[in-house]
Amino acid sequence: MHNDGKTVVFGFVMISLCICVSSISLKTPIVKTVYGPVQGQRELSRYGRYYQSFTGIPFAKPPVGPLRFAAPEEPDSWTLPLQATNVTPVCIQRDYLVTYNPPTEGTEDCLYLNVYTPEVEYRHNKFENKLLPVLVFIHWGGYFAGNSGKEYLGPDYLMDKDIIVVTFNYRLGVFGFLTTLDDEAPGNYGFKDQVLALKWVQRNIEYFGGDKNKVTIAGQSAGAASVHFHLLSSESEGLFHQAISQSGNVLGPWAFFNETYQKQITFYQALFTNCGNETTETKQIIECLRGLPAEEILKTQDYFKRFFSDPLVVYTSTVEKKSVRNPNPFLIQPPGEYLKKGMFRKVPWITGVVKDEGILKVSNLLRNDNIRNALNNKFVEEISNTLLALTVSTTDSTTLYSNISNFYFGGQNKIDINNPNSIQGLIDVYSDRSFIYPLYQSLLLHLYHKHNPIYLYSFEYKGEYTYGDVFSFTTNDISFSWGTSHCDDLLYLFYTPKYFNKLEADRDICMSKYIVEMWTNFVIYGNPNLLDDETQKTSWKPLDTAINKDNIQGLIHLLNITGNIKDGIDIKGSKSFYKDRINFWKSVDILENH
Template identity: 45%
Template sequence: MWSINYKCQYFHKGSVKVQQVCKKFFLNFLKRNEPIVYKIMNKMYKIVTLLVILCITQSSSSIYPEIETRSGWVRGITLRNTFGTTYHAFKGIPYAEAPVGELRFKAPKPISRWEETLNATQDKPPCIQKNTLFINHSVEGEEDCLYLNVYTTSIPRHDETQGNAVLVYIHYGGFFAGSGDSSYHGPEYFMNENVTLVTFNYRLGVFGFLSTNDDVAPGNWALKDQTAVLNWVQDNICYFGGDRDRVTIFGQSAGAASVHLHMLSPLSKGLFHRAISQSGTALSAFARPLPEIPLLVARAQAAFVGCDGNANTSALVDCLRNIDARVLVKSVDYFKFFGDQPSVVFMPSIEKRTSLNPHPFITQDPIEIIKSRNFNNVPWIVGFVQNEGLITAAELLRKSSLRNELISNFDSYCPQLLGLNFSTFPNQTDFVWTKIKDFYLEGNTINVTQPSTLQGFINLYGDRFFNYPGYKAIDLHLATGLHPIWVYSFNYKGEYSYVDHFARTNEGKDLIDWGVCHCDDLLYLFSSPALFKPLKYDSNDMQINVFMTKAWARFAKYGIPQPYCFIRWPSANKCNKELNGYTDFCYLNMTGSYETRGQIFTENNFFTNRLRFWSELPLFENFLYDV
């Protein structure tokens, strides 16, 4: 188990070594002299030692600061962002043992202490993956990947009473791709707000979520990796100037769903104090655990790589442990039936608490946990963007070959793409799909000459996977009355957008105004040099950036996302109301564009006819909501 009982003591390697050398020299000298000289020289020793320590630590350690963590010494690097803020970066710190060999498909093992000073100046490779989110479809990364990065504006030099508020970011990627790498999630913007930022890798795909629904492989390895990071933060963040009693977890997409799952997990209790979910919750169709599916997926995965898919679970997992990691990653293509769909194959699972699995991550459906009121009731921000559905719809609509195939197989592909087979009774799937098609597409297929059908398809994807599940999550949490919730809708169209990366093609750019895409709010929290140029210093984009980083930082510091007194952002708890049997609430609208200017104001009505439509469909989850 992970230990969090400790008292921070700060050591800087340069000062320790200098003190030892100085002391040895002076003591040898003093032993050969008279007592009066001894007293004088003893005072001189203290003064000289102090001066030498100041000189050395101010020169070498200011460029490459060294800190002793509970696992050993780490050497970082001091950097300066474009705003002139100096900060310290410590990259590639291991937070658990490498999950390879016998540790594959097991909970993370606490890291052993290392002896030499760890060079923590470079990002480590991502967890092994086939990243189909962006243009490169090749297998990348390593199975030895459980590393984190810490960015801080101050390193404590004594036992300080309180450090910076801490922000721990959980990356996007559909549970199959992504990383905490600084080329995608750079810290520069947050460093202006005097906070300590942590980013990290966690296991992905089959390595992060393989489950046999029993004690052999209970699953949720990725979520347990994330919990290991939170334990590491509790144990070590004080050495980096962070306050372990003010930890905010935030994430986007799969990371946002992970944040919500940590709110529902007993394993994460007490490890964080606030939460932010950007475009995703535990009720999202790509994240909500389904009881019978994990074992079926595990058996199919085994068969794809030459293992016996019908073997007992122990033999099945033993076989998969001996398959080359890259072979396992590539084999996920066998699950695809259309392009890269379904993109999410491995996802969270519901575990059983047993003597062999005494610390499960989650043991009930998220809806049941929320309704039981037995969850980590911390202040929570929940966010959405204008066109969430573009993460999948962009490529399907813009790439003519995929679009034509979709049109030719519209009524057979779409119910599968939307996961309706997991949410409806078999004899109702066609009925539900017909109602959806009538509502979003006026009973037609998509048509490039009718922009309304393209936008309707985007809205359909966004509502199914993000907007409606997010609305229901807020609704259920508000009903408990246990914690404050703030809601925002990001509708600001900046100079850059993730839509071109998700589409993976320049084709079809002029079909419609593609609007604000899934992930676009991240552009104003992180630099992403691998994908985008820096925001222009005096642009409208930068004004949105300043607002968002200040709001997130103030939330981390004080529990209220209120960066300016002249922008009102009330919690949904204070403005929710019943509207014809449905819950409605206010939210913060961030809108405008880089060509005009950003506008940020409170709207009073989050509930729409599109959300009402989904509320009235005969879906399994709707029955659970109402029980």
């Protein structure tokens, strides 16, 4: 009996405990929006704070039928509560970043967003009854891949802070950026999707506890360039108040294509899909493309590429003409013209790069014997024309290519996988051409027009995980220690279960705390510096606007975020931003220098 009594008591305790746990509802309260009510679910942040998660909220009509290759339209309203708990649909794509011959995934009905907000009782006292600052993050993927779902941009780390996070999808590749350079298909639909998502935030974020007057837009890679474009476009006026661009800007050679190139791409797209040739009217081409299954159009993207992945970006931004049929163009002149004329918003801005951006491209090239041999057979031409997309100005191209070979490869016109200097040279030349030098050029123009404050950083920390393994396509290895890859900074801001486990190493977790703290300080206060009991722990000064318009190196202030999982973390101010490499690109005669 005594033992039975214990059993009964134990069972009673367990039953009571189960009742208590089950009484904690995983559903959120129903939240009103201007289009209809939504209900999400409660989730836990990294350190155990409950937050409310709303995923898959439509912010536009499905861009199908006549809305394919057209500006987005607001969604239809609904009456019953929308269960905002589903996985956000992926915009239809083939992801050439992570595999050879990628499969088609996703759907055209993909214009959805996600909202994450900490619950009131878990907020710090000063935010308990206040609207929270908002971080809107634009996903990466070269304008042809990626998505906003939690498997790519998990909010777990950021939800330990008192901010609201919004992510969203936008149309990609041919569906987001094809243009006929006229009213039939003016282009930039992916950017117009982004504008509509930002308008949704302005109209609805207060229902979720967010402050529409304190919105920071941020992004990485293509998302970073998107943020920079929003600084330029009149269509984005009043939709945000601060900006963060991680590894991308509008002067990157992949971020904007001129009219001649756009015409060629559209012509070949019509040809590959049997929708026309160089004499076919644009109206007929677009009508034909609208009638094809999306999967059939995506199959033709292989025809634009060499080495499976080059060029990475086929469709990107373009200049539009304002007209009756296109009353709200996103870009009305090349981005460089906006910058030269000072036609941009001078909002507080964080921008920077990672040390080895070029791993994005190089990791898969070096691990594939066939591609590496093809590169070495015509090394100078392949490196300069194809991989770097050089636009030669007045100098004989032979001289330019020779200068590149001497500076980055010691005059050796081949890639030697047994020579670390050769591998690092290939990483550096792609980093500089696609990310570092374009950022330097844009900063010159922003500072010349007195844009302040701008906070510049270089991220060089090497942790347990790296996107270099994701971009390699294969497990074939070479005896080279990869540095800090393109996208590696994201590891410490977002949980990415698609590719990585949660951070486990103590120093990785510590780095994540630093990055989250700095980024959210900027979102909340407009100043990213770390504070400890009101004492500044970092020395991250904004760039000085009192510059010579041709050179900022002498007056530059940036934050170097360095270290590794073995030796520790070092975060400190610096006055040197890839000086020798930038000086090299300033010295060569390319169109971008004129």
